[in-house]
Amino acid sequence: MLIKLIRFCRGYVDFCAKGKFPERFMNITSRYGINLWNATPQKGGISGSMYLSDYRKIRIAARKSKVRVHITGRTGMPFIISGYKQRIGLGAGIIASVIIILILSNFIWSVKIVGTNTISDTYLHGVLADNGISVGAYKNGLDVESIERKISLKIPEISWMSINITGNVINVEIKEKSEKPPIDTGTKPCNIKARRDGVITKIKASNGTTKVLKGSGVAKGDLLVSGLNETKLDTINYVRAKAEVFADVIENRQITIPKHIDYYSVGEKRANRNRLRFLWLDFPCSVSFECYDHSVNSTQSQNLYVNEVVLPVGVSTLTTYEIVPEPVEVSRKTAEQIVCNDVLLYELFAKPDSSTVKREITLSESSDAYKAKIDYVFNEDIAQSVEFDVTE
């Protein structure tokens, strides 16, 4: 197979040598270092094959052995190339493409990040770019191990990372650290005091002496669990009190909703500006002169893929949407809906650790606005550790 390939690349001719001494012809050619193969005896001569380069040397051998040699077949790359000799552009294109591939293979075409859950990919791309890993960077000059160490030190959430260069693609594998539970590292004795006013509903004290009972009302700053433990010998032990004290606490909020609101919504007008990206280069493809008073932008990037391989060529489209202000009259029903949404969002995001015991909404109307008064009763942990000095 390999020999066939070499013969094809070098090019060979099938010849027929007829004359007086075909054996002498074979002997002379072999003495000149010319290899013959598939030599077959024929009537009055021989036929066989030899390399194209060798065929140019056999004139003397043919004359000495008094044979006439003529070609019966041509095979190989040199004959294919000579067929395209007139088409200079084709050859130039092949050479240019080889040179381009050789040059482009030294640069990074794409960066893939795998294994992130909490760390933002955009942030990681930025950090990688700061350390020299970005699309279009020269890949042979990268010190991957050093970059791995630097990024691991810079982002404490990363427990392990590996940067692999596979061809022109950089694969960044990341393992994130699991979050540590909060550990009380204090050594001083402390009391548990009330953080807010409320009525105690549940006490879970793991250390210290409980000073309040379930159902008792407490004010902000009242002692709930003491850090002083009296022993049987009438001495005092100072401990670090630890407890969870749940209480019903009252909270009031007020929301004002104006009757006339300007809603800003995306209008129908939009302008697209395309840019062609090639490695680190960015060329504008289309121009748009439209300009809006209020607008928002969105960017969409698309890369060219060939057999799941990302090429360093792509188009990014910047779309500018016009924002149109729209005056809206708020009805009472809409105001109630807005208040309901606000209440739900507040409970979900501002009070994630509290459970809602009671909620009362009162909506009043004035000439220019709706006013909502919301009375909550939340059940939440009001325990607060307050350290004290033993000498107090």
Next chain:
Amino acid sequence: MPKNKNTYQKVPLDLGNMPLIEMFGNRRITIEGSTGILLYESENIKINTNKIVICLCGRGLSLRCISNSCVEIEGFVTGINFIS
């Protein structure tokens, strides 16, 4: 018996210029140390070496490859004669 042994010992063993013949059954023969082809026919091939002429008889004989000192013959070989 001792007489025969002495006779064998007297045979001179000069293998320096002898051709090296390698056979794959009777289908392929490689001869190293050839100095030229004297006759080339499909039933008979004569190859010259330094000291002897090797005459191969058979059917469908052909030279698979020829180089400066090596010849490879393919075909159905029925006989080999050494002419010195």
